[in-house]
Amino acid sequence: MNKKLAVAKWEFMEKIKTKAFLISLILTPIIMVAFGVLPSLLAMKPDESSVVIGIIDESRAIATSLAQKVDEKYRLPDGQPNYMIRELFDGTSADELKTLGNRMIANDEIEGYFYIPATVFDSGMVEYRAENVGNFRTQERFSRTIEEIVIEWRAKKEGYDPLLLRRLMANIDVRSIKVTGEGEEKESGFLETFFSAYVIIMMLMFLVLTSGQLLIRSVVEEKSNRLIEVLISSCSARDLMVGKIIGLSGLGIVQVTLWAVIAFVISAKFNASIFQLDIFLIALIYFFLGYLLYAAIFVAAGSPATTEQEAQQLTGYVTLLLVFPIVLAMPVMQNPDSTLVKVLSFIPVLTPAFMVMRMPIQMPELWEFLATIALLIVSVLGMMWVAGKIFRTAILVYGKRPTISELIRWLRAA
Amino acid sequence: MLKVTNLRKVFDRIIAVDSVSLEVKRGEVFGLLGPNGAGKTTTIRMILNIIQPDSGTVTFNGLPFREETWNIVGFLPEERGLYRKSKLINTILYFATLKGMSERAAKPVAMKWLERFSLVDSAHRKVEELSKGNQQKVQFIISILHRPQLLILDEPFSGLDPVNQILLKDILLELRQQNTAIIFSTHQMDQAEKLSDSICLINKGRVVVEGSVADVKKRYGKNSVHLEYEGDGSFLGALPYVRRADVYQNYAELELSDMSQTRDLLTGLDGKLSLRKFEIVEPSLHSIFLNVVGTPGSAAAQPRKATA
Incomplete structure (x- = not known):
């Protein structure tokens, strides 16, 4: 046991001091936040001053109510109107007006203009011209408002009361309420279920990737500098393997814990309760077993590698295994009780991800928990045995990569 | 101390080691000689339990390889290397703990050896900042720090300048004085001749000459x-x-x-x-070596195939 710990301590202390680890520790959450949050924050950012929008209203029936509605609905944070409407129509031809409008855009007098042809009530066609047509918010707000006016106009023409119509067409708000196994009601948004499962699986993935890659790298390094021979003339290959797994897992746990804290702080800020305790505890069991299984797969796949490139390649394949459940996340969430999903839950490499995803949506039955956990434990033990055998021989293979038949021979060897 | 009996190992139908037997006592320097590919490294690996022999036995003080054996052997492999990004002293202490020492006990010993090799100022520097020769000294320190009963050195002198070769030789003789059993392999026959009490010359996996240096010379007349x-x-x-x-x-x-x-x-x-x-x-070991191993291209220099 002492030697395992000595190996674990060494791997942990030496790797945690490296720049590469510190960079990935800090940079990854920043990148993830940047990718996930920044675009929507930018898009949601309100305008800072009133935007002037031109209207060429050939129908003569829209501009006024449009200006009124937009003024009612959209205000800047300081209370000023968000949009100033400039009526450009003066009786001249549409082409001349468009030329005028384009010049005004070029001179920055207006942000853009809507061209509403006289036929709008029949065709429903409106044009928007602007330098920046990528500003979806302005377009969306105006087109929705113009649509309202057009619908009201059509309704009036057909003899319906526009107010009545609006009431009839009121949106439906769906509140989803989850019924737990005991028949209790529990309000839960989609976000909550989505996050609790997804966050755990993502963490598992990151933990496996971090520790797994470090593990293969360290084996490849020790092979290339031949220290492996000194190591296994000092302790057993098993001690070495287990020590490495413990030490590098510690490293992964540091990383994931730090990220979890960041995620927790952010979610607390948005008042989203992510975890339910019971689910979280069962998820931890799957997390732990899943981690051991993947670590063993990493050792088995990675220890025959003799160069950094080979290691990279092999890690790539294992990573695909990890990404697979995440690709399947959506169908699982939509249909957690389907036979296919149930069957797939029994494939050991998919079990942790699938069970964790299913739990918050619809609790699997007790026998499923027991059976999958039992199966997972058996496969962890089996995979660890295989990994140990391969590791024992592979660490002494320097030159060429072993063939499959050689790998099988190693497994048979005592 | 060490007794090897009838060791045999076959790789892919090539007999790497065949019925090799040897015995090394404490306080004895044992030269393991032979041309490239003779089976020296494979023999060493089997002694250290790094690979398993197909047949034959290895015992230490009469006992087979056990948990404790790891702590009483020291090894310097032929191809050198260290963790490039790690500090000298940390690396040395890590290997000392793997040999069952506590860091506290190992540290003063490590500093003593670093001083002996004039590396004390570099103790807190990274390994990659050292020259090859200095890295080799660090590896040597790693192999002897825990005072092994059996020290195995694969080509310990290659890569060292003459001054450090003398230092290394002096240390080996001190260790011998302190009752360490030392096995070293080398191609440099004059080195082996000056240092060894006994030698064993392996060729194509077989022991061809063995005994005390004096005996061997006498035998060759x-x-x-x-x-x-x-x-x-x-x-x-x-x-x-x-x-x-x-x-x-x-x-x-x-x-x-x-x-x-x-x-x-x-x-x-x-x-x-x-x-x-x-x-x-008397013939030098060098000439005995050439005599037994043969000149390049002669029948004696071809690898043997297993007839299994």
């Missing part, structure tokens, strides 16, 4: 003549009673088929070379 001369000595190898000739610019080592022919040799040289020295000596 006084059939060697060393010459120093001026002139062209290239004809020496072609003389009828010369079995083997090792001819240099102004020096030659000859081996005669029969020692009674020294007189013939002397007369044969008359008038052809101006002799400065004519000496009848």
Whole structure:
């Protein structure tokens, strides 16, 4: 046991001091936040001053109510109107007006203009011209408002009361309420279920990737500098393997814990309760077993590698295994009780991800928990045995990569 | 201390090691000699339990390899390397803990050795900042820090300058004095001859010569003549009673088929070379080595196939 710990301590202390680890520790959450949050924050950012929008209203029936509605609905944070409407129509031809409008855009007098042809009530066609047509918010707000006016106009023409119509067409708000196994009601948004499962699986993935890659790298390094021979003339290959797994897992746990804290702080800020305790505890069991299984797969796949490139390649394949459940996340969430999903839950490499995803949506039955956990434990033990055998021989293979038949021979060897 | 009996290992139908037996006592320096690919490294690996023999036994003080054995052996592999990004002292302490020492106990010993090798100022520097030779010294420290009962060194002298070769030799003799059993493999026969108490010469996986250096030399008899001369000595190898000739610019080592022919040799040289020295000596390990292993391309130099 002492030697395992000595190996674990060494791997942990030496790797945690490296720049590469510190960079990935800090940079990854920043990148993830940047990718996930920044675009929507930018898009949601309100305008800072009133935007002037031109209207060429050939129908003569829209501009006024449009200006009124937009003024009612959209205000800047300081209370000023968000949009100033400039009526450009003066009786001249549409082409001349468009030329005028384009010049005004070029001179920055207006942000853009809507061209509403006289036929709008029949065709429903409106044009928007602007330098920046990528500003979806302005377009969306105006087109929705113009649509309202057009619908009201059509309704009036057909003899319906526009107010009545609006009431009839009121949106439906769906509140989803989850019924737990005991028949209790529990309000839960989609976000909550989505996050609790997804966050755990993502963490598992990151933990496996971090520790797994470090593990293969360290084996490849020790092979290339031949220290492996000194190591296994000092302790057993098993001690070495287990020590490495413990030490590098510690490293992964540091990383994931730090990220979890960041995620927790952010979610607390948005008042989203992510975890339910019971689910979280069962998820931890799957997390732990899943981690051991993947670590063993990493050792088995990675220890025959003799160069950094080979290691990279092999890690790539294992990573695909990890990404697979995440690709399947959506169908699982939509249909957690389907036979296919149930069957797939029994494939050991998919079990942790699938069970964790299913739990918050619809609790699997007790026998499923027991059976999958039992199966997972058996496969962890089996995979660890295989990994140990391969590791024992592979660490002494320097030159060429072993063939499959050689790998099988190693497994048979005592 | 160490007793190896009938060790055999076959890789892919090539017999790497075949019925190798040897014995090393404490306080003895044992030279493991042989050409490249003779099976020295494979033998060492089997002794250290790094690979399993197909048959044969290895015992330490009469016992097979056990948990504790790891802590009483020290090993310097032939191909060197260290963790490049780690600090010297940390690396040394790590390996000491793997040998069962506590860091606290190991640290002063490590500093003592670093001082001996004039590396004390570099203790907190990274390994990659050191020269190759200095890295090798660090590896040597790693192999001896825990005071092993059996120390195995694969080509310990290669890569060291003459000053450090002497330092290393001195330390080895001290360890021998302190009752350490030392096995070292080398290609440098003069090194082996000066240092070893016993030697074992392996060729193509088999032990071909073994015993104490004195015994081995005696067994190969006084059939060697060393010459120093001026002139062209290239004809020496072609003389009828010369079995083997090792001819240099102004020096030659000859081996005669029969020692009674020294007189013939002397007369044969008359008038052809101006002799400065004519000496009848015991053969050097070097010449025994060449004798036993054969010259490149000769039948003795081909690998053997297993007939399984």
